[in-house]
Amino acid sequence: MAVPVSQMYTVATYVLAQKLKGVKRYPLVLMLEPLFRCNLACAGCGKIQYPDHVLDKRLTPEQCWTAAEECGAPIVSIPGGEPLIHPEMPTIVKGLVERKKYVYLCTNAILLERKLDDYTPSKYLTFSIHMDGLREEHDIAVCRDGVYEVAVRAIKAALRRGFRVTTNTTLFDDADPERVRQFFDAMMELGVEGMMISPGYSYQKAPDQKNFLKRQRTRELFERILHAPKKGWRFNQSPLFLDFLMGKVDYQCTPWGNPTYNIFGWQKPCYLLQDGYAATFTELIEDTNWDNYGTGRNEKCADCMVHCGYEASAVNDTFSTLRGFGRTVVATLMPTAR
16 A cells, blocks of 8 residues: 555545535645755756745745644645755754654655755655656656666665655656556665656746647546556555546546645645735635636646646545545555456
8 A cells, every 4th residue: 555544544534524514625735845946957847947036045944834734734745946955854844743744755866865864764754756757768857867866776775764755757748658657667666655646737937848748648648657557556646636647537626735835925826826825824715716727717727637736636536425435445455447
């Protein structure tokens, strides 16, 4: 199983509690961005295109902890930029773990091996390693040779030390399905807990615009990648989200499920679009016109099938209908039977 029982239980009881209270819009994962600065310049990234005075800004530990408490989501994902650049990241993570948040610290792993002594293995802490394919594909994606091997060494070192380790992979139009399947095999052989996959979203600031996926192409690509999944593959995400990527089920986006807090405040409406910022989480939820976003509602959302918009939709389906719950159980226990 790709996710520990304790984490699954925490998320399930949290979601059911929101349902019982009649809460329509609740967060599942806080996307916490303490900085935008990175030590790579990936062609598909839109976060590092800010001027230096913005890239030099950092959230304080207190700001991070306050955002997590204000939001209330059981899971905190820390992307960037490159979080390990932040000098107070160990303090930030320690405070979140003490608050019993399940933390996914997203990193390209260039600095990870030398930073491991700054962290303590815990069921609440996972290093989520950015891996966009096998050696050739990954090094092309991050625009630097040798990064794949650095990341593999860091993964092995973290696993030896007893840390939870997952991978996160963004796929673009030029992805080769068979090579992606070989990549899944390689990550399982390394011993990672699970894999997270998502299609790339067309950041307006990203240098490479030609390889972002259109909606129909996304379904075709993921159907070829995920059909007849091998029994050894473990994915650290909702199986219904994987069905969504393959076009087996359709969802409307629930951007409030993965709210983003960064150096500018609470980002409207989601991690991918920037339509202003709210000063508080309550303001984000209550003052954002959510009906203006999602496929069929906003041209910017037309081709988006990214996890931060649809993973929460899949989880909501699991706990909203018997059919959704049954499909989740079947897909979890017997993934090849879907």
